[in-house]
Amino acid sequence: MNLPNYFLADLPPEAALSPMMVTEACQALKRNRARYLAGRTTDQQVKLLSNLADEWQDAGSPFRQLALAEGPGQTGFSRATIERGLDAFFRRLTRENLHALLIQDLGGPRRLDELVAGVAEPASQRAAMAVAPELVAHITAGNVPNPALMSMVLGVLTRSAQFVKCAGGTAFLPRLFAHSLYEADAKMGACLEVADWRGGSLELEDALFAGADCVTATGSDETLAAIRARLPHKIRFLGYGHRVSFGYVTGEALPSAFRAGHVAARAADDVVAWNQLGCLSPHVFYVQEGGGMRAEGFAELLAAELEQREASEPRGELPVAAAAAIVARRGIYEVRAAHAPGNTRHWCSRDSTAWTVIYESDPQFQISCLNRFVYVKAVPDLKTLLENLESIHDRVSTVGLAVAGDQAAETTRQLARWGVLRICPLGQMQNPPLTWRHDGRPALGDLVTWTDYEL
């Protein structure tokens, strides 16, 4: 399947973009939006998105087929990883979930269409309407495709024109999604642009920022600070900085070897999903001592599980530098394991860097080099666990939890008070619901501006 040249990202790699091209694209997007998109209803957009999600889950979809056939070469993820990741994403993109999101973030499903009372407003004799940005620019990090796709979904839902700027070389899946939107509704597709350039190309970015009235960006704190400093004052900026996540398995969650195997399989799901590259992916699994299985045993189970996954859902090829980072990191633990085997053990895929599990008795949180490289650490209790997270305070996104029912309330309360932004069952870390509050903020709600009407 050859994709037509609808977007800047469709141009051959040697075609250089100019600031003028970006400026003209922004003008065309806003013009097209005014002519078509602005007059659409939320219901129509919800229907468009949910139909599109259905299509992406259909084995016969040409876009899905292209994503699976060419994705491994374009993204580095294996076919199975892309398939599982995309299915998980599009399965959540239903009419019901979009409605739930509109109600949660905006107080009602028609608040983008007219001045209506939200769920809490009738008592105060008010109505309100959410007004979306005219043109949203998304600066995506590109390590995993879902955040870019989700940003695009929100832009479609709010009927904003959108310019998606992907990190260099990472446009493949956002571009396919954009083409599928174009195919479903060409006029809608004409309100969307996808481009791909190396971050820090100041002239291109300045042209983009001059045309947009809202900018969303995902990346390192330094990247976000640099973007924020260059934005005109009137532009709304939604920055999503670096976050880390981990798993916590309580002692009671491992009452038996059978149960432990099940928990390890869920943990492996989280490591394998998008090769652990997202900020919702775990760096460490903490295992509480005193349950039916020691942390070391859990690490061994996890290693066996990752070995099996490599056969069914391989990690795929890495750039040499990323593979070398894994080798260098393995070296640390090989050395430690040879000298203090009681404190450190390591399990590594043979003749490859496909997966690595490191057991350490030291409970200090460790940043992983990712790409299926995960730590397992023992802690006596949640209090000790939290004490060992000082290095990542204010940076924790998700905790994947395996906990016995009667402990769940107290454990989650402590995690929330400490500052964890999302707690989910182990195995679901990379699979947040559509209504997920991104980094603790309403993703849809933060995009809009309100007009209040007091009756």
Added chain:
Amino acid sequence: MNTGLSNFAARLRQWISTGGDVRLPGALGATEFNHEPPHARVAQVPERGSVSRSTLKSGGLSGFVLPPAAKFPRFLSSATPPHVGCDDADFNARALELFALQFRFNPAYQRLCTARGRTPERVEHWTQIPAAPTVAFKELELSCLTPEERTVVFHSSGTTEQKPSRHFHRAESLAVYEASLLAGFERHLGPGDGVFFLTPGRSAAPHSSLIYMFDTVRRRRALPESVFLGTPAGDGSWTVDFLAVIRALQSARISGQPLMLLGTAFSFVHLLDYLAENHVRFHLPAGSRVMETGGYKNRSRTLSKAGLHEMIRDGLGVPLAQIVCEYGMCELSSQAYAVGDEENHFPPWARVQIVSPETGREVAEGGTGILRVFDLANVFSVAAIQTEDLAVRRGDGFELIGRAERAEPRGCSLMAV
């Protein structure tokens, strides 16, 4: 005192001191050496194979006769370059002998080898010798020297590093280091009195193996301490004394005598930025040379090698062919050099393999992988070192991949690198 290792060290120094190719025109110590540009020198060298084994043997190197294939790569005919880490019975024998000694006398290394199931009885070829990752020098005391025997320790540099690598030495191991570094240095930088270093002297940085190297060169040439033009900064790094450098460069310009300027990449960036800010450009006398080494360590902006060399050419007026890039680290006792745009070469007593990070096996010609060095001059620590540097296998040498040439880091998750 370990007689096995001492004996090995003595023989190695003898090999190094004669360069293994004493009979070759243009070899180390020959009077004509370095009086001509490198390319002209190569042309004078006889074809590989035209020097007989008996000629070399007549050098009287009992136990350490160097076959022609193990000469400096520079002297090899380009028609028949051996691949990186080419086999050579003599190197192999020495490497296996040293491995057996280090396995026995370096307990930390022994545990690492045992954990890998690679003991001297099970290793038949030098390429099978377990390479210690450089991180082992941070984690362990990776030395054949007992704590009492250690008199000097070299630390890895880097401002963000909490735990540096430590390479322990004593007089005997330093003698090997000096012999090895001088041979490589003389070979690639050549003679000349006008030598200046953009670093502080040894008293200000006693744990820097680079400054030890510079100081060894200084002592060999009987130069004063004032050839060190750097000053220590408060945070353990150092800065360049710009005015002192300018004085040195100006006096070279007046005298017309070629000058040699050596320093770290970040020091050159600092210097050239300073010169540019003050609208000063130099055109150093013909024959002047520059040696840069050691990367940036977050102490300046990071440039590609080509970018740095062009900046040096433009700011100092030294042609690219006269800019030498040195690769060394505190964990090694030998250095690799690349002159101009040529690939890097270690001297014959150190060999490299470029290995795939996935399989650990050597990559094909032109392939990229992790640089592994087998440095026989690391007599009293570990000869086989797995670095964290990436390189491309090029003929009988390698091309380093700098940080600047690597892919753009990206992502929303923090990631250890």
